Amino acid sequence: MSRTALTRDEVLEAAASLVKQHGPAALTMRKLAAELGTAVTSIYWHVGNRESLLDALVQRTVDEMGAIRPAGRTPADRILAVARILRRELRARPHLIAMVHERGLTERMFLPAQQALVHEVHAAGLRGARAADAVRAVQFQVVGYLLVERNRERAPAQSPAESELWDPAAAPHDPALARALARPADPDRLFLLSVRALVHALLTPDP
Amino acid sequence: MSRTALTRDEVLEAAASLVKQHGPAALTMRKLAAELGTAVTSIYWHVGNRESLLDALVQRTVDEMGAIRPAGRTPADRILAVARILRRELRARPHLIAMVHERGLTERMFLPAQQALVHEVHAAGLRGARAADAVRAVQFQVVGYLLVERNRERAPAQSPAESELWDPAAAPHDPALARALARPADPDRLFLLSVRALVHALLTPDP
DNA sequence: ACCTGAACACCGTTCAAGT
DNA sequence: ACCTGAACACCGTTCAAGT
Numbered sequence: 001m002s003r004t005a006l007t008r009d010e011v012l013e014a015a016a017s018l019v020k021q022h023g024p025a026a027l028t029m030r031k032l033a034a035e036l037g038t039a040v041t042s043i044y045w046h047v048g049n050r051e052s053l054l055d056a057l058v059q060r061t062v063d064e065m066g067a068i069r070p071a072g073r074t075p076a077d078r079i080l081a082v083a084r085i086l087r088r089e090l091r092a093r094p095h096l097i098a099m100v101h102e103r104g105l106t107e108r109m110f111l112p113a114q115q116a117l118v119h120e121v122h123a124a125g126l127r128g129a130r131a132a133d134a135v136r137a138v139q140f141q142v143v144g145y146l147l148v149e150r151n152r153e154r155a156p157a158q159s160p161a162e163s164e165l166w167d168p169a170a171a172p173h174d175p176a177l178a179r180a181l182a183r184p185a186d187p188d189r190l191f192l193l194s195v196r197a198l199v200h201a202l203l204t205p206d207p
Numbered sequence: 208m209s210r211t212a213l214t215r216d217e218v219l220e221a222a223a224s225l226v227k228q229h230g231p232a233a234l235t236m237r238k239l240a241a242e243l244g245t246a247v248t249s250i251y252w253h254v255g256n257r258e259s260l261l262d263a264l265v266q267r268t269v270d271e272m273g274a275i276r277p278a279g280r281t282p283a284d285r286i287l288a289v290a291r292i293l294r295r296e297l298r299a300r301p302h303l304i305a306m307v308h309e310r311g312l313t314e315r316m317f318l319p320a321q322q323a324l325v326h327e328v329h330a331a332g333l334r335g336a337r338a339a340d341a342v343r344a345v346q347f348q349v350v351g352y353l354l355v356e357r358n359r360e361r362a363p364a365q366s367p368a369e370s371e372l373w374d375p376a377a378a379p380h381d382p383a384l385a386r387a388l389a390r391p392a393d394p395d396r397l398f399l400l401s402v403r404a405l406v407h408a409l410l411t412p413d414p
Numbered sequence: 415a416c417c418t419g420a421a422c423a424c425c426g427t428t429c430a431a432g433t
Numbered sequence: 434a435c436c437t438g439a440a441c442a443c444c445g446t447t448c449a450a451g452t
């Protein structure tokens with residue numbers, strides 16, 4: 001009896017900390033045991049195995065995502081607010097998106113956001129199947145954007161970089177465009193611009 | 208001398224086949240060696256190590272993505288065609304997207320598409336930084352959508368499924384909307400709808 | 415009820431030795 | 434130039450044995 005009794009919560013806490021610091025790949029049962037000062041096999045008693053340990057971690061975070069109360073004057077503004085809130089929440093948990101997705105909990109995690117979107121789309125006057133399409137289009141766009149953004153951050157330096165691909169000679173007709181593409185993208189601005197454009201189109205009645 | 212001489216190409220071919228069938232995780236050096244009928248260590252002589260083997264595989268596929276020649280009457284139609292071509296190409300290589308991304312080659316792989324988009328956005332009258340934003344917004348949307356779609360397919364059954372989350376009681380004001388959200392999304396339709404909406408907004412001059 | 419070490423079947427990789 | 438088996442350091446997991 002070298003330490004106070006190990007608890008399941010203690011295991012989850014230590015595992016979450018390892019994942020947060022170095023990503024899910026760094027979470028090995030042996031390192032976790034070392035961190036906790038116990039034998040590897042004790043962990044199995046508390047959480048079953050590595051897979052259900054990760055499941056529990058993911059479930060925990062999904063539960064943390066509470067209701068979403070977007071601010072804004074118009075439905076379009078509030079949809080944009082939902083998108084920003086989602087982005088902020090997910091960026092605070094950088095390893096989570098992929099883990100949640102792999103475990104098939106994405107829809108569960110986005111339910112609060114989806115409900116907020118349904119509300120706003122309804123307020124904007126959309127009904128039935130058309131409203132459902134709008135909700136899903138926004139949801140896919142936001143989640144997709146976050147996946148791309150996350151992957152870009154995680155990826156090592158691109159080679160060749162966009163800056164090399166777009167030297168002015170590549171677009172002789174529009175050097176300003178070439179310069180703009182050679183500069184790194186501003187993810188914040190591009191996110192807002194994209195969502196705003198999509199929402200605008202979805203909420204505008206067809207001609 | 209139990210077999211004809213092993214070549215680097217032969218190794219890549221066998222590795223590609225393993226990845227295509229069971230995903231990158233199933234590609235172990237030992238299984239690959241068994242498949243080829245050689246000692247594990249022979250593979251190292253030809254390709255260095257597992258990581259550079261995967262690099263070579265990815266590089267190979269990136270090279271396969273040639274120029275993109277979209278058809279259509281208007282720039283908007285041709286941008287939509289670019290999006291469809293990208294979707295088709297990437298869906299033909301289901302394990303590739305993530306692998307390319309992890310290796311930081313996404314921008315390289317999308318260069319042909321990016322050039323096609325630049326051309327169309329220019330044809331639509333956009334210039335400079337505004338054109339660059341439009342190109343990137345479409346690119347992010349398409350890639351993001353494909354990542355989400357891919358993840359959905361790979362993910363096991365969601366629990367609870369959307370159908371359970373959206374029983375009619377959940378949206379008393381609009382039962383048609385609830386029914387639509389309870390049905391599984393049609394990824395084809397949603398993709399076209401989303402891209403069309405975004406492109407429409409990006410190409411329309413600001414009010 | 416909780417914890418342990420030994421053991422098993424898998425990895426990727428290195429290296430000295432062969433032809 | 435090419436191939437080999439032995440060996441190392443790592444995995445996740447099981448299990449019989451302890452308290």
